[in-house]
Structure formats: C-alpha cells, structure tokens
Amino acid sequence: MSGRAHGFALLGAGDKSAGGQLLGVDPAREPRVTLLHEKLVEGEYLGERPEKKILLGAGLARSLEAGVGDELVVVTQAADGSMGNALFRVGGVLKTGSVATDRSGALVHLRDLQELLVLEGRVHEVALLAKTRDGAPSLASDAERTLEGRGLLVRTWAQVNPELAKMLELQSVGSWIILFIVFSVASLGVLNTMLMSVLERTKELGVLRALGLRPRQVVALVLCESALLACVAAVVGTGLGLLADGYLVTYGLDLTRFIGDFSFGGIAFGPVLRGEVRLDRIVATVVGLFAVTLIASVWPALRAGRLRPVEAMRQE
Incomplete structure (x- = not known):
C-alpha cells in the first residue's frame, strides 16, 4: 500500500519551460506496489527523506534540456488557491513505458509535493497491489x-486503463482460439494414427480375440496405447517447449528490423517480445492434450473391440 499525491505544474530550466504532471510518492512504500524505482536510466531514486529531488520522464527531460544535477523551478496552484513554487534539483531520468509519464511526468517525494500543494499530510490516492x-x-x-x-x-x-484491459482480453481470446486449433489438429492426428494402427493390426487383434481376450479388454489395450503415446508426447513436447520458452524469457524475440517501439492504451511496447513461464498454463495444456488424445482414441478402440475373430484373422 502506498499513498500518492498528484499535481500539474509549470517546470522551468534555464530558458526552457514545459507543463508537467507531478506524482508524489513515498519512496519507502512505492517499491512495494510498482517498479518505478527500476525504471531509472540516469541518476538515483528518491531518498527516504524529502530533499527537493525530482525525477523527470525521459521526454520531459529532453523538452527541458535538463540533466542530472540541474535545478528546476516548479510553479503550481496549491490546494488553498495560493501559488506554490519551489526549487528542485534533477536527481534522475525515468523511462517507464507509459507514454504520458515519459512525455510529461515527474516524480517527487510525497512530503515535498504535500508541502508545495499545501495538502497538510493528505493524499489523492492510495495504491494497493493484489497478491x-x-x-x-x-x-x-x-x-x-x-x-x-x-x-x-x-x-x-x-x-x-480500459483500453489496455480490452487489448489483454482480446489477446486472451486469441490465445484460446490458437489453443483450440492446436487441440483440433492434435485430435485429428491421434485419430488417424490410432485408426491406422487398428487397421494394420486387424489380424493380430483377431488372434488376441480368438485366444480369449474380451472386447472390453481390446478396447482397454488400445486406450492404454493411446495413453502411453500421450505421455511420451507430453514429456517430449513439454521439454522442447520449455527450452524454446527459456530462450524467449532470457533473450526474447527481437523484431527491431521489422517494427520499432509502439504504444497502445498509453503503454509503450518495445520491439523485443519476451516469453513467460507459467506452471498453471503448462499443466492445463498438458492435461488438455492428454484428454483430447484419449477422447480421439475412443472410436478406434471401440472399432477394435467389435472385431470378430474369424473375419479379422482372414485379413492380410
């Protein structure tokens, strides 16, 4: 949990000025809910004590032509209607991935902003992070x-940010569609494999039936073969998938030559796509494919169970 304060201000450095959105945070609590402290490309993060330090978004720093150590004049309207102004020193430059923050955002100590806006210890919002x-x-x-x-x-x-939420929702729907296609192709492949296996072994299955194997035992035999096939495929597929995903997690897929940075819903995305290993997704996919394999094997298994020994043994 971290309290925050907001304010719009005019920032000036030398003969340059620009409007900016000030965000006051508690440096001790904010790292518990966001990763802003990891987004510095220059300088140092805010100290625990207020010291009139300001961290500028990369775009705002370029507009002001300000760097680490430069002084900024900050002018704004306080909560009581008076004009608030203060002198801040640039402590660092941020590149957060948020278009608005990088273009016009500035981060300061919560108590410095409370003093500037005459908030008297109050905050505008409290951020909570779900487990x-x-x-x-x-x-x-x-x-x-x-x-x-x-x-x-x-x-x-x-x-x-409803636009970003909608994009993630559409991405999730797209993933389920791709998964459905994969499952469909896998089921057709298993059906074809097991059906061909039954047809090629018709005489062998007829001999087993003649030796006293019951229809349900023949069905169980074919299903067990399918289960074994699914287990081998799951082990091999999961292993190869983890190797590929491990590469994507570590190095990512660099699409720089095809696309540059782009943004959606106010969030900037880089050209390097990275993977993510999630145990729940792996387990769900493996279990799903295992179930699809068994379901696709039911018809070939029933066909094998209905074979008549005499007719089956006549086939070449």
Whole structure:
C-alpha cells in the first residue's frame, strides 16, 4: 500500500519551460506496489527523506534540456488557491513505458509535493497491489466494503486503463482460439494414427480375440496405447517447449528490423517480445492434450473391440 499525491505544474530550466504532471510518492512504500524505482536510466531514486529531488520522464527531460544535477523551478496552484513554487534539483531520468509519464511526468517525494500543494499530510490516492495476477477485482471489493460511506472511489487497474484491459482480453481470446486449433489438429492426428494402427493390426487383434481376450479388454489395450503415446508426447513436447520458452524469457524475440517501439492504451511496447513461464498454463495444456488424445482414441478402440475373430484373422 502506498499513498500518492498528484499535481500539474509549470517546470522551468534555464530558458526552457514545459507543463508537467507531478506524482508524489513515498519512496519507502512505492517499491512495494510498482517498479518505478527500476525504471531509472540516469541518476538515483528518491531518498527516504524529502530533499527537493525530482525525477523527470525521459521526454520531459529532453523538452527541458535538463540533466542530472540541474535545478528546476516548479510553479503550481496549491490546494488553498495560493501559488506554490519551489526549487528542485534533477536527481534522475525515468523511462517507464507509459507514454504520458515519459512525455510529461515527474516524480517527487510525497512530503515535498504535500508541502508545495499545501495538502497538510493528505493524499489523492492510495495504491494497493493484489497478491495474485487476477486478484484486483476481489481486492477492490474488499476495499469498497471497508471504505463504505466515506465517499471514496475504488477502481481497479482495468477501470483506470480500459483500453489496455480490452487489448489483454482480446489477446486472451486469441490465445484460446490458437489453443483450440492446436487441440483440433492434435485430435485429428491421434485419430488417424490410432485408426491406422487398428487397421494394420486387424489380424493380430483377431488372434488376441480368438485366444480369449474380451472386447472390453481390446478396447482397454488400445486406450492404454493411446495413453502411453500421450505421455511420451507430453514429456517430449513439454521439454522442447520449455527450452524454446527459456530462450524467449532470457533473450526474447527481437523484431527491431521489422517494427520499432509502439504504444497502445498509453503503454509503450518495445520491439523485443519476451516469453513467460507459467506452471498453471503448462499443466492445463498438458492435461488438455492428454484428454483430447484419449477422447480421439475412443472410436478406434471401440472399432477394435467389435472385431470378430474369424473375419479379422482372414485379413492380410
């Protein structure tokens, strides 16, 4: 949990000036909810004590032609209607991936901004980080129940940035479509393999039936072969997939020669695509393919179980 304050201000460095959005954060708490402290490309992060240090977005730093160590004059309107102004020293430059923040954002100590805006210890928002990837809605519901009747607004990241949430939703739908196609192709492949196996071994299966093997035992035999095939495929496929994903996680897929940086929903994306290893996705895919293999083998297995020994042994 981290309290924050916001403010719009005019920033000046020498004969250059630009409008900027100030974000006041608690340097001790903010790293618990965001990775802003890891987005520095120059300088150092904010210290725990207020010292009139300011971190500029990369685009804002270029507009002001300001670098680490330069002094900035910050002028804004305070909460009580008065004009607030202060002298800050540039402590670093940020490249966050957020188009708005990099273009016009500036990070300062929460208490420095509270003093500048005459907030008297108040904050504009409190950021919470859910424990799990999909835990934001339940966390927001808990917060709403706790803060009910206080006139406070609780919003999830998806409500704050609906365009990005929609893009991720479409990406998820696309992934499920691709997975469905893969499962369909796999099921057809298994069906063809097992059906050909039954047809090629018709005489052998007829002999087994003549020796006393019951129809359900023949069905079980074919299904066991399918299960063994699925297990071998799962081990080999998972191993090769982890090797490929490990490369993507470590080095990524560099598309620099094809595309440059692009943005969507206010978030900048680089040309290097990186992978992510998620155990739940691996388990779900392996279990799904195993189930598809067994289901696709049911018809060939039933066909094998219905073979008549005399007719089967006559076939060459």
